[in-house]
Amino acid sequence: MSKILDLLGTSFITPEMTKAGCSFGDIDMKISFNESNIVFFGIPLELTTSFGKGTSRGPEAIRSTSGRQIETFVFDEKKDIKEIAKIFDLGDLKLPDHNSNKIDSIFSFLDQNVPPLVKELSRTKKKPFILGGEHTISYFCFRGLSDHQPLLIHFDAHRDLKSKYDGMKLCHTTPFYRLIEEGYIQGKNIIQIGIRQADIEEDKFAEKNGITTFDPWEIKNNIDNVSEYISKVTTNRDIYISFDIDVYDLPYVPCTGTPEPFGLDPFEIVKIIRSINDSANLVGMDLVEVSLRNDDYREGTLATQTLLRIIPRKYV
Ligand SMILES: [Mn+2]
Numbered sequence: 001m002s003k004i005l006d007l008l009g010t011s012f013i014t015p016e017m018t019k020a021g022c023s024f025g026d027i028d029m030k031i032s033f034n035e036s037n038i039v040f041f042g043i044p045l046e047l048t049t050s051f052g053k054g055t056s057r058g059p060e061a062i063r064s065t066s067g068r069q070i071e072t073f074v075f076d077e078k079k080d081i082k083e084i085a086k087i088f089d090l091g092d093l094k095l096p097d098h099n100s101n102k103i104d105s106i107f108s109f110l111d112q113n114v115p116p117l118v119k120e121l122s123r124t125k126k127k128p129f130i131l132g133g134e135h136t137i138s139y140f141c142f143r144g145l146s147d148h149q150p151l152l153i154h155f156d157a158h159r160d161l162k163s164k165y166d167g168m169k170l171c172h173t174t175p176f177y178r179l180i181e182e183g184y185i186q187g188k189n190i191i192q193i194g195i196r197q198a199d200i201e202e203d204k205f206a207e208k209n210g211i212t213t214f215d216p217w218e219i220k221n222n223i224d225n226v227s228e229y230i231s232k233v234t235t236n237r238d239i240y241i242s243f244d245i246d247v248y249d250l251p252y253v254p255c256t257g258t259p260e261p262f263g264l265d266p267f268e269i270v271k272i273i274r275s276i277n278d279s280a281n282l283v284g285m286d287l288v289e290v291s292l293r294n295d296d297y298r299e300g301t302l303a304t305q306t307l308l309r310i311i312p313r314k315y316v
Pocket of ligand 1: 156157158244246247258289
């Protein structure tokens with residue numbers, strides 16, 4: 001425990017010292033770490049991205065829009081998150097310098113620090129909300145919560161089930177393959193939502209391992225059936241949400257690295273978020289692959305508004 005507290009004191013750039021200059025939501029009623037029940041932190045990892053760049057600015061995009069642009073009152077929920085949640089923002093994890101350190105040494109830093117931190121937060125009844133950074137971080141975050149055997153609800157355009165990519169076993173296209181291969185989760189406990197890009201091996205791997213997939217065509221044609229299914233399988237279940245912003249259709253996400261057409265719109269995403277059963281228990285979540293370029297805050301806004309639709313749910 002003391003090791004974790006040391007880590008909190010020295011290993012984070014406080015929200016005020018990040019580029020955004022404010023905490024998530026810039027909430028004026030200050031909550032102490034001990035009082036909090038939701039703990040935000042950023043992992044601005046951008047190490048293995050293969051196409052568009054900028055995901056290291058994800059936490060900045062989310063803190064800036066949530067703190068400076070968007071009300072904490074969620075209009076359609078008629079709830080103010082500062083009244084209903086006790087949020088503490090640790091800031092951004094200080095990562096080893098990406099330029100002078102090898103990929104392996106940065107991964108070993110994450111390996112040593114992220115799973116124990118997430119586990120300790122969970123043990124002390126604080127739900128970790130982790131802002132990426134590239135999707136690779138989910139591998140480290142989920143491991144800290146795998147003892148709960150949660151149902152993993154994975155929103156993404158991509159399966160991220162490759163066994164290897166560009167010679168790397170661990171990178172932004174492989175986290176869920178690694179989690180399954182290393183025994184942290186079974187495929188039958190994964191639901192992938194919004195998928196529209198994969199290679200044939202990933203598709204076969206998903207089928208072989210019993211992963212449930214809802215592609216956008218099915219969601220567009222039959223969202224009520226999808227919602228009903230999700231409500232049923234999340235009843236009385238621990239759940240973990242891994243949310244890649246590129247699950248949204250291409251026009252909604254102008255900055256993310258690998259945008260895809262044929263995606264979902266915000267109304268469909270909110271409908272699915274609301275279909276998770278009230279009796280479920282969110283053990284943690286990550287929101288990844290958000291980016292910020294040329295002062296284009298649309299994607300940060302959408303990411304924040306997605307979080308603001310999750311926080312008021314009973315399962316949080
Ligand atoms: Mn993706």
